[in-house]
Amino acid sequence: MAVFTEVSDEALVAFIAQYDIGEILSAKGIAEGVENSNYLLRTKEDSFILTLYENRVDPTDLPFFLTLKEHLAAKGIGCPVPIRARDGEVLHELSNRPAAIFTFLPGMWPRRIQPYHCGELGQALARMHLAGNNFILRRANNLSVQSWRPLLNRSADRADEVQQGLAENLEMELAVLELNWPDTLPSGVIHADLFPDNVFFRGPELTGLIDFYFACNDMFAYDIAICMNAWCFERDGSFNVTKAKSLLIAYRMVRVLSDDELAALPVLARGAAVRFMLTRLYDWLYTPAGALVVKKDPLEFWAQLRFHQRVTGPKDYGLA
Amino acid sequence: MAVFTEVSDEALVAFIAQYDIGEILSAKGIAEGVENSNYLLRTKEDSFILTLYENRVDPTDLPFFLTLKEHLAAKGIGCPVPIRARDGEVLHELSNRPAAIFTFLPGMWPRRIQPYHCGELGQALARMHLAGNNFILRRANNLSVQSWRPLLNRSADRADEVQQGLAENLEMELAVLELNWPDTLPSGVIHADLFPDNVFFRGPELTGLIDFYFACNDMFAYDIAICMNAWCFERDGSFNVTKAKSLLIAYRMVRVLSDDELAALPVLARGAAVRFMLTRLYDWLYTPAGALVVKKDPLEFWAQLRFHQRVTGPKDYGLA
Numbered sequence: 001m002a003v004f005t006e007v008s009d010e011a012l013v014a015f016i017a018q019y020d021i022g023e024i025l026s027a028k029g030i031a032e033g034v035e036n037s038n039y040l041l042r043t044k045e046d047s048f049i050l051t052l053y054e055n056r057v058d059p060t061d062l063p064f065f066l067t068l069k070e071h072l073a074a075k076g077i078g079c080p081v082p083i084r085a086r087d088g089e090v091l092h093e094l095s096n097r098p099a100a101i102f103t104f105l106p107g108m109w110p111r112r113i114q115p116y117h118c119g120e121l122g123q124a125l126a127r128m129h130l131a132g133n134n135f136i137l138r139r140a141n142n143l144s145v146q147s148w149r150p151l152l153n154r155s156a157d158r159a160d161e162v163q164q165g166l167a168e169n170l171e172m173e174l175a176v177l178e179l180n181w182p183d184t185l186p187s188g189v190i191h192a193d194l195f196p197d198n199v200f201f202r203g204p205e206l207t208g209l210i211d212f213y214f215a216c217n218d219m220f221a222y223d224i225a226i227c228m229n230a231w232c233f234e235r236d237g238s239f240n241v242t243k244a245k246s247l248l249i250a251y252r253m254v255r256v257l258s259d260d261e262l263a264a265l266p267v268l269a270r271g272a273a274v275r276f277m278l279t280r281l282y283d284w285l286y287t288p289a290g291a292l293v294v295k296k297d298p299l300e301f302w303a304q305l306r307f308h309q310r311v312t313g314p315k316d317y318g319l320a
Numbered sequence: 321m322a323v324f325t326e327v328s329d330e331a332l333v334a335f336i337a338q339y340d341i342g343e344i345l346s347a348k349g350i351a352e353g354v355e356n357s358n359y360l361l362r363t364k365e366d367s368f369i370l371t372l373y374e375n376r377v378d379p380t381d382l383p384f385f386l387t388l389k390e391h392l393a394a395k396g397i398g399c400p401v402p403i404r405a406r407d408g409e410v411l412h413e414l415s416n417r418p419a420a421i422f423t424f425l426p427g428m429w430p431r432r433i434q435p436y437h438c439g440e441l442g443q444a445l446a447r448m449h450l451a452g453n454n455f456i457l458r459r460a461n462n463l464s465v466q467s468w469r470p471l472l473n474r475s476a477d478r479a480d481e482v483q484q485g486l487a488e489n490l491e492m493e494l495a496v497l498e499l500n501w502p503d504t505l506p507s508g509v510i511h512a513d514l515f516p517d518n519v520f521f522r523g524p525e526l527t528g529l530i531d532f533y534f535a536c537n538d539m540f541a542y543d544i545a546i547c548m549n550a551w552c553f554e555r556d557g558s559f560n561v562t563k564a565k566s567l568l569i570a571y572r573m574v575r576v577l578s579d580d581e582l583a584a585l586p587v588l589a590r591g592a593a594v595r596f597m598l599t600r601l602y603d604w605l606y607t608p609a610g611a612l613v614v615k616k617d618p619l620e621f622w623a624q625l626r627f628h629q630r631v632t633g634p635k636d637y638g639l640a
Contacts, residue, residue, distance in 0.1 A: 006431065007431075008431040008432055009428045009429075009430055009431050009432075009521070010431075010432065012428070024428070025426040025427070025522065026424075026426050026427060026428055026520075027428055028348070028350045028351075028352065028360055029350065029351035029352060030348045030349065030350070030351060031348075031349035031350060031351040032348065032349060040348055040360055042367065042426065047362065047367075104346075104362075106345040106346050106362065107345070107346060108329045108332070108344070108346055108347055109329075110329055111326070111327075111328040111329050111330075112328055112329075112330065200346075201329070202345065
């Protein structure tokens with residue numbers, strides 16, 4: 001939950017006046033998101049989201065993120081679309097931060113995942129992968145396999161505070177991943193952070209995807225692996241094969257999954273578990289106690305890693 | 321900033337179905353308020369506020385707060401009005417907490433106070449005081465003078481962590497206040513917490529008041545004193561007499577202030593400073609480090625107390 005930057009009413013009114021979105025009626029800080037400050041705006045015309053980009057987002061990445069959302073929306077993918085101000089630009093400054101206004105995406109993220117959610121997700125993910133095909137900007141995945149060892153090194157000397165032997169176990173896993181990480185699989189724009197709180201539903205139907213601030217160019221199957229971890233494990237750490245099957249089958253109805261991609265899923269899913277474990281581990285150890293952010297348990301991904309280490313083939317993910 | 325209770329989407333949909341407010345499109349946790357959990361709801365029909373009452377609110381007080389808002393709104397005071405469900409009730413249970421849905425009050429609270437804000441406030445405060453006249457429920461002010469000594473005792477042994485000599489200085493001030501606290505001034509329903517973040521404006525006009533969860537029966541002039549402290553001091557602790565004058569003159573245009581009330585303002589304002597200093601002091605010392613609440617500096621009220629101790633008459637508040 002996060003509103004890192006307080007915005008004065010005068011500054012906000014002046015900011016909004018740059019846009020043709022009507023007179024502002026209210027602005028409420030939203031208690032979601034950990035990277036940026038978000039406000040829900042109501043104007044006489046409609047509702048909008050105002051985002052102020054905090055330090056964790058590299059400003060040089062903003063054109064990629066903003067243009068990507070425009071591109072995907074134009075291809076029919078539900079997502080917040082940046083509004084252009086009268087000067088034609090989407091980025092302006094507010095309270096000394098880059099800021100943008102987005103269309104409001106209706107829907108709620110699912111707190112209790114059902115298999116039908118995973119089916120909707122699989123379909124939307126595949127559609128997004130196809131829609132990104134001819135997107136011209138590029139952004140490297142700076143949180144992929146090559147970043148994990150430096151990330152572990154930053155936390156290693158305190159990792160055992162979280163779990164005895166954690167650093168050593170992660171070292172061993174990293175050695176396997178570095179050796180076996182695929183590099184010839186189909187790639188394109190991936191979301192790279194499609195956890196349930198970034199996917200909105202209205203009743204049983206998916207309305208759209210939000211929070212593209214980790215989007216980058218990488219293997220499509222890695223995006224699927226991230227989703228499997230985020231959507232198909234129960235709270236007790238057990239894998240729900242029905243959910244995985246729903247996700248994968250729905251995905252394949254939209255985009256063909258090659259045999260190579262299927263065969264790589266276990267190692268990609270192990271990598272996905274490690275990637276989130278490492279960033280959470282660092283945040284867990286180094287987020288100041290007073291920060292207005294909920295620290296998330298890095299060990300949530302431990303059971304996922306263990307599961308994927310034992311997978312022997314696509315049938316373990318529900319595929320015949 | 322506060323969303324203490326996470327609500328599942330299924331529970332929310334079932335909750336909303338008790339009301340005639342249309343299908344729910346979205347629910348966003350609001351990063352404001354420190355007592356309750358608040359969500360901004362959008363339905364097909366309109367926007368609403370959903371409030372879940374957390375432990376700090378005594379459930380037996382809820383009928384007073386909720387009925388008061390209905391009463392005031394019926395008298396033309398802008399404030400959130402509880403929506404009755406189909407069963408005719410305003411309170412229902414959600415995630416094991418009492419919960420209610422309110423109309424959405426447009427407007428934003430002023431981050432930088434100008435004298436015209438204080439004028440609008442004075443008028444609205446007086447109108448609220450008159451509108452509460454024939455309200456039938458009663459609620460004692462459990463944070464008035466008789467509560468301050470017990471409150472100080474709970475923090476006294478650690479108060480010097482905040483400022484050397486703080487406990488002793490507060491002891492001396494309490495002795496003065498207990499001796500001189502008025503008890504024959506005009507009384508009725510007061511808001512008792514009308515800080516700027518509880519008063520909404522649209523441009524220069526006040527649209528309404530929110531957060532009545534300290535409202536009670538007490539002296540009207542005490543409510544004025546709370547507002548003077550909350551609205552008429554600058555960040556450096558200096559008193560802005562122009563703002564106070566705007567507040568008091570606007571108030572008097574709506575409701576007559578007796579000479580006794582005017583004469584009591586300094587002691588009431590000293591008491592108001594002490595009351596907020598004491599609750600903040602306690603929260604400062606005893607709020608757990610991980611709590612998702614911004615701790616507010618108790619010493620913000622120290623300069624206010626010092627100022628009012630030296631006031632010699634209404635002219636120091638800008639009145640001739």
